Amino acid sequence: MSLNIPIYDICTISEDRNEDILISRLDAYSQNNQHLHAPHKHSFYHVLFFTKGNGSHIIDFEKFEVKQNQIYFMTPGQVHSWNFDSIPEGYIINFSPSFYQSFLLKPDYIDNFFFFNGIAEDAVINLTDETAKPVIDLFESIIMEANGIDFMEKDMIKTLLLQIFIKISRLKSNTSNSVKNNYNYTIFNNFKKLIEQNYTRLRLPKDYAALLYITPNHLNALCNDFVNISAGDLIRNRIILEAKRLLINLDLSISEIAYRLNFSDNSNFTKFFKKYVGTTPEEFRRKN
Incomplete structure (x- = not known):
């Protein structure tokens, strides 16, 4: 069923x-x-x-x-x-x-x-x-x-x-030294919004850096400052999260999910998912 x-x-x-x-x-x-x-x-x-x-x-x-x-x-x-x-x-x-x-x-x-x-x-x-x-x-x-x-x-x-x-x-x-209302935080927050809008088609930090009118190195530095991970990791994490959300819908085949996430084929999606999650999409679906 x-x-x-x-x-x-x-x-x-x-x-x-x-x-x-x-x-x-x-x-x-x-x-x-x-x-x-x-x-x-x-x-x-x-x-x-x-x-x-x-x-x-x-x-x-x-x-x-x-x-x-x-x-x-x-x-x-x-x-x-x-x-x-x-x-x-x-x-x-x-x-x-x-x-x-x-x-x-x-x-x-x-x-x-x-x-x-x-x-x-x-x-x-x-x-x-x-x-x-x-x-x-x-x-x-x-x-x-x-x-x-x-x-x-x-x-x-x-x-x-x-x-x-x-x-x-x-x-x-009150429990951290994070400064939210400065220019760098605004850039970082705009980056997160751009990921939400474009994660299925833009995969590289340089693409987002260009949209933000900053260098990829600057973007990576901001991400490390605010969340202690790279810009590339933030992008990949959003793709992986959406993949997991789609995988628990059994009405969608793995190929359909790969297409929705803009992977060239099922094989590339499976390699990507296994590399960063540690299991294949099929294994994740069975466990969840």
């Missing part, structure tokens, strides 16, 4: 077909949406905060153990699944890309939130009891607004949600 990874939008989960945000306590959401425990994708942003629970959460083939005071940030298109040992407690907020853009002051404001960069290890953050308390208070306020009928409740929800994003971003900035 073939398996096609489902993609859910808010309309298929929320009872209100016109909503672009869904807010819920995690225990109710988990029990009412058992089908969401299996591997699936979202067309929306997904914020998940655990106040109690144990089990595991797999995001883009990386496994994370569920812990108290753990917060997840997921972007549209990521593949994930849950396996809870008991009914979890906490909060969940789903919102559409248009909702996200509607309360940001400027187009590049989104770049300040490292946890929405689509990299699984950056999207899972463990808070201490001290840092979790104000975040929990904000989630409780959001729940109250969502359940109330007060004037401008959606604007208040946006304000509270933005406070959560800023508080989490400050935790990162």
Whole structure:
């Protein structure tokens, strides 16, 4: 039997077909949406905060153990699944890309939130009891607004949600010397955006360096400074991630996946995948 990874939008989960945000306590959401425990994708942003629970959460083939005071940030298109040992407690907020853009002051404001960069290890953050308390208070306020009928409740929800994003971003900035608002970081962030737009057709750092009006050496230096890997590795990692996402869809043949990723033939795709993943596409598909 073939398996096609489902993609859910808010309309298929929320009872209100016109909503672009869904807010819920995690225990109710988990029990009412058992089908969401299996591997699936979202067309929306997904914020998940655990106040109690144990089990595991797999995001883009990386496994994370569920812990108290753990917060997840997921972007549209990521593949994930849950396996809870008991009914979890906490909060969940789903919102559409248009909702996200509607309360940001400027187009590049989104770049300040490292946890929405689509990299699984950056999207899972463990808070201490001290840092979790104000975040929990904000989630409780959001729940109250969502359940109330007060004037401008959606604007208040946006304000509270933005406070959560800023508080989490400050935790990162307060524990590192990373300078996000400088020229080099802007170039690096533009490089990541270009990869997302062009990874199936542009494979070489020099191609992206030309688009950014810098040298390949400069681009590599920026990547090593910010993420400690080369520009080539960043490009390859995005291709590999997409290959893995496509491989768990059994409706697609290996040849079709190779074509979608713009490889000249099945053989070249298999060699590329085995070189960087360590297994052939067929072996990865069987294991997953």
